[in-house]
Amino acid sequence: MLLFGRLADVAGWRERDIPASSLADLRGRIAAEDPTLFEALQAPAVRTAVDQEMVTLDVSLQPGSEVAFLPPMSGG
Amino acid sequence: MLLFGRLADVAGWRERDIPASSLADLRGRIAAEDPTLFEALQAPAVRTAVDQEMVTLDVSLQPGSEVAFLPPMSGG
């Protein structure tokens, strides 16, 4: 699981291995462990990518799947 | 008197001293000497500058005045 931008500041980390069978399962595990991070991930502006593809619904995860939470983007 | 762009090609020269008391007088002298050039200078897209200022009406000329005829411009 990867966190970017302010989400990494909220969590205090940017990358961790977390066992989970689906995105919903992963969110449940975060809610139990760090409610503040869970709250931050629920913000509508935060988008989710699984294996570098954007997803909007729940999806199942395989061992080794890469889940990234992306807050509002700002480049240039 | 200065000619630019295609006007210089029409006349076969780009710069000449011509004695004239006004812009109208200058045009008259050109009409007598080179009717084709006179015709080309009359085109509505051709603009006239006297001493590097654009003019639209007849103006009187002093010895040493610089009259320039400017066809449609195209830079860059």
Place this chain on the structure above:
Amino acid sequence: MTQAPFDPGLALGEFCRDRRETGAVASFTGLARAEAGQTTLLELEAYPGFTEREIGRHEAAAVARFGLQDVLIIHRTGPIPPGEAIVFVATAAPHRRAAFEGCDFLMDYLKSRAPFWKKETGPDGARWIEPTDRDRDDLARWETQ
């Protein structure tokens, strides 16, 4: 993408070289601003792999939409002090309108939709920058055309 400082002039010089059918090259360089001492450092974060792929998709869209002959995008990541270049975009086209519009389109995308996250550090601490309403308006121009 590069972590190292880059010279936008060298990039433009290289991009313009040996073009016999390009009439127009537009470029944009984004520089880190000091904000009168309020910003001492910018930090740009990307999602390696994903960011390049997303930029590549938009580059291809710009080429098709504006009939561009060529595009160059350089985006720096990591810490960037004031005065240094963050981003450089150059577009080549036969005529100027396509070059300008392609460059403008890509910059609007990079500013508010490309996967980068930007943090400003100043005397009062650090904050993450999010797209402004202006950025969203700029981007919306391309959707209504």
Place this chain on the structure above:
Amino acid sequence: MTQAPFDPGLALGEFCRDRRETGAVASFTGLARAEAGQTTLLELEAYPGFTEREIGRHEAAAVARFGLQDVLIIHRTGPIPPGEAIVFVATAAPHRRAAFEGCDFLMDYLKSRAPFWKKETGPDGARWIEPTDRDRDDLARWETQ
């Protein structure tokens, strides 16, 4: 104005240097096109003194209208072979919209209103180029705003 070839990359590099409060630099480079062999040479004529003064007036208008911090205009005259730069415009501003619009405005002016005359020479002889309808439409955008 210059009769000699110039490098747009060097010009941009110099223009971007030591800017701590400029967020945005837009540039445009116009290159001579070969037109698949139909154009072997461009020739640009100016009215020395008058041309510089007219360009200076429009530069000042662009600075005031778009809030530009700085402008650089280089325009080559004389014979120009395909692939070489004819014109370079760079604009500096705090934000990108002003930089882009100022650059676009100045190029529209230079293309169809600045005192230059352009002759294309090819295998079928030479012809003087006049502004196209497109150029006139581009210029009109700035009058109706």
